[in-house]
Amino acid sequence: MTELKTEEYYLSMGPQHPSTHGVLRLLLKLDGEVILQATPDMGYIHRGLEKIAENRLYLQIIPFTDRLDYLSSMSNNLAYVLAVEKLANIAVPPRVEYLRVIMAELNRIASHLIWLGTLALDLGAITPFLYCFREREQVLDLFEMSAGARLTYNYMRFGGVARDVSTEFIKGTADFIKKFGSKITEYEALLTNNPIFLARTKQVGIITPKQAIGYGLSGPLLRASGIKYDLRRALPYSIYEKFSFDIPTGELGDCWDRYIVRIREMRESIKIIDQALAGLPAGDFKAKVPLNLKLPAGETYVPIESPRGEFGFYIVSNGTNKPYRLKIRAPSFCNLSIISNLLKGWKVADVVAILGTFDIVLGEVDR
């Protein structure tokens, strides 16, 4: 009798797959269920936004930034206008700074809610997804009230914001953050200490602090590995130094740490919004800035802490009204660099858990 032979095989996971969060394709080399090699393949929604930007006025680029990380358009807007303002030396009225912080933090909550829902969905728990969307809906309603859009807000302007907010918005936001804390507790009741959830996430996909720094990870991934690095504190932009909030960190850098860091971040965002609403001054919502803005020749890079990590715009200007070069540092893309190393030795089911806690947005990965 001849001995039975087994062989390795390739499994193409994506670009059409429910758990690759868009159009990421992972080419997995498998031995049964165990991953021997994982090769991420991307570019399925590459739109060449960096090149397009070279032929647009500075103002016209703002809507394009919406389409990068489409789950946190406000952060993208903010990073871009901060970079331009820095190069053009535009002073921003105080009310604008507060509004921007409120919007960015609301957007962080909305973005983390999607992440939480899809992570639970990837692990087979369907119900938290609906709960998260219920609350995200309220945030989107607030954005609709202020920016007029529900996904691509196009809200920030150089030296200001597109529209001032109404009193209903302020009241709605205050209501929302008052109730939202108990909602987080509700999600946690379903997941945090659930034995199955713990079995699926604890000790799974561990990133050591050294690896995290070596691969240039940022955002919740880096903090989950135990490194207390948040650009809102490390390199304060806008008016973040005025607010008191904690930077949650993990201990082990496994999937569960990445989960709990983001959960705690949502609670911190509530604190920030609360303080910003209390301190919101009256005044202009826009500085006088020409529509056809010309930037002085030079270059600048401004990173901000987007929900996914260090999100930055590098602008090179040659003194005209269009950027000579616009480079986007997308956290999802940089965070993805560790994936092929990290997935080795885990099982197919762990791929979705690990990818789920990475919280990638393909619009940003491909740009």
Next chain:
Amino acid sequence: MIPLAIMLFKSVVVLAFLAVTTMFLVYLERKVSAHFQVRYGPMRVGWHGSLQLIADALKLLMKEDIIPKMADKWVFLTAPVLVFVSAYLAYLVIPFSPFLVVKDLNVGVLYVLGVTSLTVLAILMAGWSSNNKYALLGGLRAVAQIISYEIPLILSIIPVIMLAGSLSLSRIVEAQHTFPFILLQPLGFLLYLLSATAEVNRTPFDIPEAESELVAGYNIEYSGMRFVMFFFAEYLNMFTVCALAATLFLGGWQGPLLPAPVWFFLKTYFLVLVLMWMRWTLPRLRIDQLMDFCWKGLLPLSLVNLILSALWMVFYG
């Protein structure tokens, strides 16, 4: 000739009953899940969406029947039939009431376990013949899981058989006329329910068809009516394990005041609701954790339960 006609008539009645049951179960699942998730669920077709399932069935009937080019055609075509037949056959011995049973076999329990374990063969056939790696992975997972969980499942039933002294389902129900066996076998009931959940691939053990990993698992390449067969069988199997649990542990159709079938359905649907509750609350285990749970948790426990029950019967029974 006449007995044959009667048998045929009975089978058709069972088939009709199964069709209605499946529809009702799917409707129930959609409504239950919706209310778990603060939604309404189907609302448009009929009163509170009650006709939704008929609309869905019609849609699925009209779908194109796709057979993948590289599939192993005959195996691919047989698998859904086999999965349905094995689900269907189990109903022939389940006693809905003292008289409402197609055929009261004297080896009823053995028969049910036998025919339902054919499901695994059908699932493997479906996964293998589709010539799709996701389907293959789903099929392999299903085989590993279902065969493993069959052991604690059977071990947890054996004490009941010992108590009743019979393999006939009707006799087991009659043996519970003073009190249901769950009072004597609480651990056995729990072990049975857990193994049975894994046996019918429901969350947290829905690993063979984990849609976020394997997209749909073994039935990924099936469409239209053939897909319906799998879907049908899945819900029928869920009903079977719950009906079996009600029969073996909860006293089947026995109960005060209400007529016998009512009691049977009440108990069965209560267990169905428990399974649905689990599905819409819990995440899913990983395949190796699932195996650990079976071989290191359920199997020793069910062995202990069996030995203790045997000892108890020898000394006090």
